[in-house]
Amino acid sequence: MLSVETVTKWMELFGEQLTENKTYLSELDTAIGDGDHGNNLARGAAALKEKLGANEYEALTDLLKDVGMVFVSKIGGASGPLYGSAFISMAKASKDNDSLELADLLAAGLDGIQKRGKAEAGEKTMVDEWVPVVEAVKNNSLTTETIEEAVEKTKDMKATKGRASYLGDRSIGHLDPGAMSSSLLFKTMLEAGVYDGK
Amino acid sequence: MLSVETVTKWMELFGEQLTENKTYLSELDTAIGDGDHGNNLARGAAALKEKLGANEYEALTDLLKDVGMVFVSKIGGASGPLYGSAFISMAKASKDNDSLELADLLAAGLDGIQKRGKAEAGEKTMVDEWVPVVEAVKNNSLTTETIEEAVEKTKDMKATKGRASYLGDRSIGHLDPGAMSSSLLFKTMLEAGVYDGK
Amino acid sequence: MKKIINDPSAVVDEMIKGMVFAYDGLVERLPETNVVHRKHSKNGKVGLVSGGGSGHEPAHAGFVGQGMLSAAVCGEVFTSPTPDQILEAIKASDEGNGVFMVIKNYSGDIMNFEMAKDLADMEDIPVDFVVVDDDIAVEDSTYTAGKRGIAGTVLVHKILGAAAEEGASLSEIKELADKLVPAIKSIGVALSPATNPEVGKPGFEIGDDEIEFGVGIHGEPGYRREKLQPSKDLAAELVKQLKKEFQWSGDEQYALLINGMGATPLMEQFVFTNDVRELLAAEGITLVFKKVGDYMTSIDMAGVSITLLKLEDEKWVDYLTAPVNTISW
Amino acid sequence: MKKIINDPSAVVDEMIKGMVFAYDGLVERLPETNVVHRKHSKNGKVGLVSGGGSGHEPAHAGFVGQGMLSAAVCGEVFTSPTPDQILEAIKASDEGNGVFMVIKNYSGDIMNFEMAKDLADMEDIPVDFVVVDDDIAVEDSTYTAGKRGIAGTVLVHKILGAAAEEGASLSEIKELADKLVPAIKSIGVALSPATNPEVGKPGFEIGDDEIEFGVGIHGEPGYRREKLQPSKDLAAELVKQLKKEFQWSGDEQYALLINGMGATPLMEQFVFTNDVRELLAAEGITLVFKKVGDYMTSIDMAGVSITLLKLEDEKWVDYLTAPVNTISW
């Protein structure tokens, strides 16, 4: 169910996962980037925890907007503006919209990422995690497998956006760190009970 | 016999030995100094070879003076002025002195070193090679053993002059590089037939 | 990891503290930010703001001061700074005539600086910018994020800074920048990787007898790995690449910046400079301005880069040689 | 050995070539010597000559220029220059009022510079000198060659250079130098050894988790080896030693130089500076002048040193801040 409670829970779990996977995410980024993705997101997670702990939210919009602002102002790098834009875009979509479906919310998030980063599916970025997930939520078919398969698929892709694109063909064979962190986002979404499908 | 011929030969052999032992001398200097003694002397040896090749000497004084000038202007570091002063001092002693004895010549060299470097015997420097050799030449008792024993003795000494003095007690247990290069000087002196004693 | 640091996650904060303490006559830190701002009094000039991830010292804060940058935004190590921080730099640098931003061509930098521009728009501060992409080691195609911004950025700071100091307007600076940036090309070679203190281990592995051409300043892989070779061969390869890009005819005038990556001693930088000198002289290139040293580093990476700026305008040399009051120019 | 060089025995020659090419507006090489001389016109000032083994870049040639050194003599790597070369520097620097030499306290340096003075005497050029011995890591006793000259030497160059520029006579400079040198004390810590290119391997061995206090700039052993520790602990040990030497009372004024050894990035130098700042503030020391960067390096050694100059004369601060035209001050 999409509610302030479930989304708060979601964000708490996401933050925990980011902190736990900090080294792993940075290792993925060392292989095809500059090794800071885990540290960047862990910094965001720490700030998020503080923010959520200090506030009581009534409206989903306010919660999403705060998450977006924390990500924009604490993560930095490429992933900060991207995750930030996703949540700010979701906040906007949820504004004055009581009957909002999760699929529409996530679609708005993806739209935010793509407006900011100009990446299409297949360019080996977090977009490759978001696209199949948004699709599956729309079709009411999202499972952990959908989420994990999407990350796995980035392995065979050649990066044409972001820092990994400098490697050309040599980016093939590595998981995309941003897709991996987004998979944590969606797994914790399932865990928090935000998604009611199947 | 002390003559232009034997001393020329001496200097040729000394130069060869320095070139051959470049790495070894620098290694000794790495242990208790700054690792350049072999390179410094090898540079001097190369310049010396050029000088000797380009000149015919009639007077011992001129030969010794040129050797001194080459050492002063090509070696650098502490050993350059010391070897240079030794030979310039020997050149002075040999000037207008036909009956000069080798013992007096070497004593003048040692005097040049000590005036320049202010080191006494027992301070773990090249002086510890020169003092026993000068003594033995005076007593007509110089042998390869005298020369080698003198270097060996620097091992147990604590350096109180030169770069090795910064190590204090930790200089004990290492041969002094300058004493070692001076031992090559005296061994080649024997080889070249400069010394007539026993 | 062998570094003179305390808490790896506090490196940027402590570094800024040390810098503004040591050079308190020149720079100050904007309260509660990682923005280093120049101290000289405002007089209606266009503000010049740059920045990026930390780890490239003296870039960018070392170039803050009269005649060069108004402010530098220091991100976390190898991480673009955030829009709120950039906004503070913009606000502090605005002297009433707008602010110009010098951005290096990285996805993260562009997104964060663009968001900051959006925020500044809302505060009615006119902001314009240029994206520096001088690193010819990367192909500029639809299949990459485009050429990276590296050491040549420092020449952009210097020239635009001098123009701003001279009283150029925001649109004049934009025009100058758009002409200047395409005339700058750089390329480097790395002997050893950088270690980001927060990561704790080297960004890549390379053999004791290997070098890599074209490595990025965040340790991004280069275009070719080879055996260690004499300085003159390294210089020849890099000059060859520059020649291919510039397609010079011979009697052209350039400015030259030889840049150390952080752990390469000046001794080696000058030996390398001598080889570059010979190669460019053989090409008939005239070098009107030259500079050698650590300007855009990659933490403790060993390596060097060559930057050439084709001097299409005589004024550019005046701008390069105009006096400045910074820590590191 | 992984270095950007060609022939190891030609490093000094090629380095000087690169330097005088890059900074041809400032310096020139005296023909057939390893002497770097400033270009500005002679006007009857006392000449200031320094030098020593190479491998300490930017020292000493980086400090040649108006307001600082007249000439620097570059010896082979880690090897004092020879008297004939020093004599050439003296002759080129004499503007009719004599030449003052700044010598670092090493047996070799002293002997070679003294011999040069003897040669200059024969040419009727008045020469005087001071021996800098700021390194408190070494005991000054009859059992050592005395304290070494290290980074503090650069402050001597700056202050005497400014005095010479102001028109001080040879005897006035000698008097100033004799008062100045005892007021300067330095001490450093090394994380890694230097590799002399001609030797081809590191000057000493040290564990990946070890540091050594008091290592000399030729890699001479220090006074204690310990485990790697946070920057603030390194700073605390070095400040403790400086306090012991200066025996400061609290309300004294000092100049501070934090010096990188060659391979330590500015990032770490500034973090370390911040720790030194806190420690000296706690001691009640006022720092009137501060500077951070690579000034007296040891090729590619990683490490830092702290230099404090007790400001016994107000004029010294003016001399420190007086403008100069050099490559590296």
Ligand SMILES: Nc1ncnc2c1ncn2[C@@H]1O[C@H](COP(=O)(O)OP(=O)(O)O)[C@@H](O)[C@H]1O
């Ligand atoms: N243009 C883009 N669109 C979408 N995602 C992107 C884009 N550029 C980079 N990313 C994502 O950001 C991740 C890297 O983030 P991070 O390491 O935090 O930033 P940086 O590359 O600036 O160091 C990549 O793995 C990729 O998923």
Ligand SMILES: Nc1ncnc2c1ncn2[C@@H]1O[C@H](COP(=O)(O)OP(=O)(O)O)[C@@H](O)[C@H]1O
């Ligand atoms: N004051 C001195 N008197 C005599 N010999 C000395 C003195 N100082 C140094 N030496 C000799 O010089 C040698 C070192 O020479 P070298 O390595 O060429 O110079 P540096 O120490 O300047 O690097 C020492 O091993 C020692 O024998």
Ligand SMILES: [Mg+2]
């Ligand atoms: Mg990254």
Ligand SMILES: [Mg+2]
């Ligand atoms: Mg030596």
Ligand SMILES: [Mg+2]
């Ligand atoms: Mg990054």
Ligand SMILES: [Mg+2]
């Ligand atoms: Mg030496």
